[in-house]
Amino acid sequence: MSDPRRPGKVTRYKPPVTESNPALEDPTPDYMNLLGMVFSMCGLMLKLKWCAWLAVFCSFISFANSRSSEDTKQMMSSFMLSISAVVMSYLQNPQPMSPPW
Amino acid sequence: MCSDSLGVLNVKLKMKNLYIFIAVLFIPWSFSLAKYDEFEDGDDIMEYDDNDFAEFEDVSEDTVTESPQRIITTEDDEEEATVELEGQDENQEDFDDADTQEGDTESEPYDDEEFEGYEEKPDASHSKNKDPITIVNVPAHLQNSWESYYMEILMVTGLLAYIMNYIIGKNKNNRLAHAWFNTHRELLESNFALVGDDGTNKEATSTGKLNQENEHIYNLWCSGRVCCEGMLIQLKFLKRQDLLNVLARMMRPASDQVQIKVTMNDEDMDTYVFAVGTRKALVRLQKEMQDLSEFCSDKPKSGAKYGLPDSLAILSEMGEVTEGMMDAKMIHFLTHYADKIDSVQFSDQFSGPKLMQEEGQLTKLPETKKTLLFTFNVPGSGNTSPKDMESLLPLMSMVIYSIDKAKKFRLNREGKQKADKNRARVEENFLKLTHVQRQEAAQSRREEKKRAEKERIMNEEDPEKQRRLEEAALRREQKKLEKKQMKMKQIKVKAM
Numbered sequence: 001m002s003d004p005r006r007p008g009k010v011t012r013y014k015p016p017v018t019e020s021n022p023a024l025e026d027p028t029p030d031y032m033n034l035l036g037m038v039f040s041m042c043g044l045m046l047k048l049k050w051c052a053w054l055a056v057f058c059s060f061i062s063f064a065n066s067r068s069s070e071d072t073k074q075m076m077s078s079f080m081l082s083i084s085a086v087v088m089s090y091l092q093n094p095q096p097m098s099p100p101w
Numbered sequence: 102m103c104s105d106s107l108g109v110l111n112v113k114l115k116m117k118n119l120y121i122f123i124a125v126l127f128i129p130w131s132f133s134l135a136k137y138d139e140f141e142d143g144d145d146i147m148e149y150d151d152n153d154f155a156e157f158e159d160v161s162e163d164t165v166t167e168s169p170q171r172i173i174t175t176e177d178d179e180e181e182a183t184v185e186l187e188g189q190d191e192n193q194e195d196f197d198d199a200d201t202q203e204g205d206t207e208s209e210p211y212d213d214e215e216f217e218g219y220e221e222k223p224d225a226s227h228s229k230n231k232d233p234i235t236i237v238n239v240p241a242h243l244q245n246s247w248e249s250y251y252m253e254i255l256m257v258t259g260l261l262a263y264i265m266n267y268i269i270g271k272n273k274n275n276r277l278a279h280a281w282f283n284t285h286r287e288l289l290e291s292n293f294a295l296v297g298d299d300g301t302n303k304e305a306t307s308t309g310k311l312n313q314e315n316e317h318i319y320n321l322w323c324s325g326r327v328c329c330e331g332m333l334i335q336l337k338f339l340k341r342q343d344l345l346n347v348l349a350r351m352m353r354p355a356s357d358q359v360q361i362k363v364t365m366n367d368e369d370m371d372t373y374v375f376a377v378g379t380r381k382a383l384v385r386l387q388k389e390m391q392d393l394s395e396f397c398s399d400k401p402k403s404g405a406k407y408g409l410p411d412s413l414a415i416l417s418e419m420g421e422v423t424e425g426m427m428d429a430k431m432i433h434f435l436t437h438y439a440d441k442i443d444s445v446q447f448s449d450q451f452s453g454p455k456l457m458q459e460e461g462q463l464t465k466l467p468e469t470k471k472t473l474l475f476t477f478n479v480p481g482s483g484n485t486s487p488k489d490m491e492s493l494l495p496l497m498s499m500v501i502y503s504i505d506k507a508k509k510f511r512l513n514r515e516g517k518q519k520a521d522k523n524r525a526r527v528e529e530n531f532l533k534l535t536h537v538q539r540q541e542a543a544q545s546r547r548e549e550k551k552r553a554e555k556e557r558i559m560n561e562e563d564p565e566k567q568r569r570l571e572e573a574a575l576r577r578e579q580k581k582l583e584k585k586q587m588k589m590k591q592i593k594v595k596a597m
Binding site for chain 1: 249250251252253256259260263264267291292293294295298299300305313314315316322324325326327328330331333340342343344345
């Protein structure tokens with residue numbers, strides 16, 4: 001059996017072109033990022049504690065599903081925003097959260 | 102006479118006693134008067150009663166019982182009500198009405214001096230005696246206990262659980278990926294000169310490592326072999342790092358996938374489109390993939406004719422291709438590992454999934470490449486262990502065999518003619534669809550050119566040059582008009 005390897009015929013790896021790929025790839029991290037920001041703004045403006053907590057969850061989910069090509073700045077900013085929403089709602093109103101039932 | 106004298110003596114004695122008694126009485130009376138002289142402010146007059154022995158009464162007792170009552174009334178606690186009750190009970194036990202009055206009158210001056218700063222007076226506490234005490238529950242938000250924050254504790258626990266799952270899932274995926282690579286490394290290294298490349302190094306040297314694209318996707322690029330340009334292996338694991346996904350998988354089981362894409366050299370593969378796999382996968386691919394939808398118009402056929410299990414079906418451009426592909430070894434591979442095979446696709450017109458483009462944008466056929474595409478399911482359907490990766494090794498051998506086979510397989514003359522006709526047909530269809538768009542595009546390009554010409558003429562500063570350019574443009578337009586007229590004439594003549 002001859003050696004099938006041909007070192008002379010090596011081609012380099014080219015990362016797949018992403019012009020149409022983002023649409024095909026999983027949109028979860030983008031949705032969760034947006035949702036997280038919306039919830040944290042609601043929590044800050046309307047002083048709803050459960051919104052702020054949901055925002056923290058959303059930013060965590062977005063981080064877990066993120067692609068490596070995505071920059072960390074966006075992730076960190078949404079995370080910080082959600083944390084600040086939680087902190088602000090508790091500073092303004094230190095009462096514990098009441099369940100909806 | 103004796104009795105008379107005795108009588109007188111008795112009287113005298115009695116008188117003496119009386120005098121002594123009066124004297125004895127006089128001393129404390131004078132003493133009390135002296136005291137009265139000292140405290141002439143008036144405040145403490147009330148302190149002393151008509152009773153001369155008032156000063157010897159136990160005042161300390163009163164102050165002791167008063168002070169606890171005092172201190173208790175000023176505290177703002179839940180126990181306030183109950184202790185007050187006790188205090189008042191004691192008062193009722195210890196004193197009669199007279200004594201309580203006494204206590205009042207005696208304690209008030211003391212209270213003013215000793216208990217300055219306290220708002221409540223004992224009078225107030227005594228009036229409460231008559232009202233019933235109701236113990237009210239302090240609302241949750243005023244309680245200073247951790248128990249009232251149970252929702253927050255739940256949230257934090259949820260977050261911690263998510264983080265724990267992230268770490269565990271990430272590590273599991275990592276272990277699975279490396280187990281796969283360790284199992285397959287030898288086979289790959291014996292077949293490819295370059296195993297592992299991330300495209301960033303200056304020289305083409307094997308990194309010998311997987312590229313981690315994500316917490317659940319790992320890539321490996323192999324190159325340097327006869328027949329093929331390169332092979333991209335993608336380990337698409339389940340999203341074990343995302344708790345939501347883990348919970349969703351409990352409802353709907355899914356399995357990890359290994360996707361292998363071999364890019365063939367142009368001269369090493371003939372022109373055909375062929376696919377085999379599970380019926381469900383083929384139906385989905387036929388809808389999604391550009392080449393399968395265009396060239397394989399029939400529904401997936403059963404492979405029972407060739408001895409394949411019922412779970413597998415075949416999609417082919419023409420029967421000859423199927424005949425050629427289904428040789429003994431391939432059938433052996435497909436039957437033995439049918440549970441792990443999701444789809445196998447050989448295509449010379451591979452361009453990926455159908456692109457969802459707007460009407461106006463589709464002016465050119467997408468670029469095609471000769472490709473072999475394999476999708477395998479990792480056994481275990483989610484609950485895989487690193488050992489399961491060993492069972493995928495024979496599938497890699499199948500891939501290698503397929504590469505060699507694709508190079509060897511050539512269509513005969515008839516087959517080639519059919520294939521060429523098919524491709525021409527597809528191209529024509531495409532051109533017809535986009536005819537209008539292409540015309541519009543050509544028109545807009547021409548207009549753009551004219552505009553650019555005009556702008557150049559306007560911008561030209563030299564008036565001479567301007568005139569010359571304008572003349573040249575006019576001449577060109579006239580020529581075009583003439584040509585059109587000629588064509589119209591020719592058509593008219595032909596029609597006649």
